Amino acid sequence: MLRSMIFAALATATLLPAAANAGPVEERQAIMKANGRDTKLGGAMLKGEAPFDAATATKILANYAAAAKAFPRHFPAGSNTGDTEASPAIWAKPADWKAATAKFQADTTTAAAMKITDAASFGKAFGLVTANCKSCHEGFRIKKD
Secondary structure: OHHHHHHHHHHHHHHOOOOOOOOHHHHHHHHHHHHHHHHHHHHHHHHOOOOOOHHHHHHHHHHHHHHHHHHHHHOOOOOOOOOOOEOOHHHHOHHHHHHHHHHHHHHHHHHHHOOOOOHHHHHHHHHHHHHHHHHHHHHHEOOOO
């Protein structure tokens, strides 16, 4: 039952369209919120705090790949103001930003293509994806209090 509810929540959240009036800041915040939710659930499954389910794990990896593909276009010029944690480095160092997002896209695509059969195979794929989080958050994010 819990497994079905988790899978349904993940599937629904990724299929919901962005609000019609949402701008790039709100859209990228929604992507990051979904990534955070998936990271929390994936970590809980790997720690044994939530039951491991291969279908849910596979969906988490697919969500990451979709997010990575969509994410870079939500940083157009001028979207570095307002309620955002996006660092000015994104626009000041576009080659570095492009390289970081390309790596995230490649790693999530690789992870999503892996056959997930158990927690060990998920852990390998999940680690490949989440290794990107720290480097991007350190170089391209301003932590707000």
